[in-house]
């Protein structure tokens with residue numbers, strides 16, 4: 001395998017593993033303010049992507065990411081499936097085959113804009129965007145330290161607690177959504193931490 005394929009395989013495995021290991025926690029978070037399916041939804045999606053690893057990993061970055069996105073759209077379900085699916089599909093559309101640092105940051109921003117369009121949502125509504133947006137802002141500001149970026153993501157997860165949900169199922173609870181972490185925010189931070197860990201290991 002070439003270097004790119006080795007990295008793609010490691011990233012897919014690491015993300016799928018962290019989602020698998022935290023599936024119960026994600027489910028518990030979604031039980032508090034949703035319908036309790038977020039852990040199982042995400043686990044099903046990433047298990048399917050991992051099962052298709054031999055097909056996905058040899059593809060160049062754009063096709064690999066589009067393949068992961070399609071799998072998530074088809075397998076995760078719920079609100080989060082199309083949203084995370086859109087994220088990866090757009091990353092795949094926006095990235096050149098041999099992306100550099102600036103391409104990656106620009107593609108992540110484009111992917112978030114696509115998620116916002118799909119979810120008709122913005123920052124501050126207690127969703128996965130409340131992690132994605134602060135992290136891309138840090139990247140755009142030139143932050144390149146992976147540990148600090150993971151810190152931004154984890155801080156952003158905690159910061160979803162006091163927010164009153166105004167998108168997704170949690171919004172049905174109104175004020176009762178206050179005081180709970182958003183499940184999609186937590187799964188986003190888990191994925192970011194897994195990616196950062198792999199990138200640290202190859203650096």
Ligand code: ADP
Pocket residue numbers: 030034035036037038041042077078079080081083118119120121126127128129167168169182183184185
């Ligand atoms: P469902 O809510 O359909 O059961 P999941 O439980 O898998 O789907 O995912 C819930 C997560 O999806 C929430 O925690 C939130 O982060 C995210 N989410 C839901 N609706 C939106 C939206 N309109 N925009 C952005 N994120 C959303």
Ligand code: MG
Pocket residue numbers: 030034035036037038078169
């Ligand atoms: Mg749910």
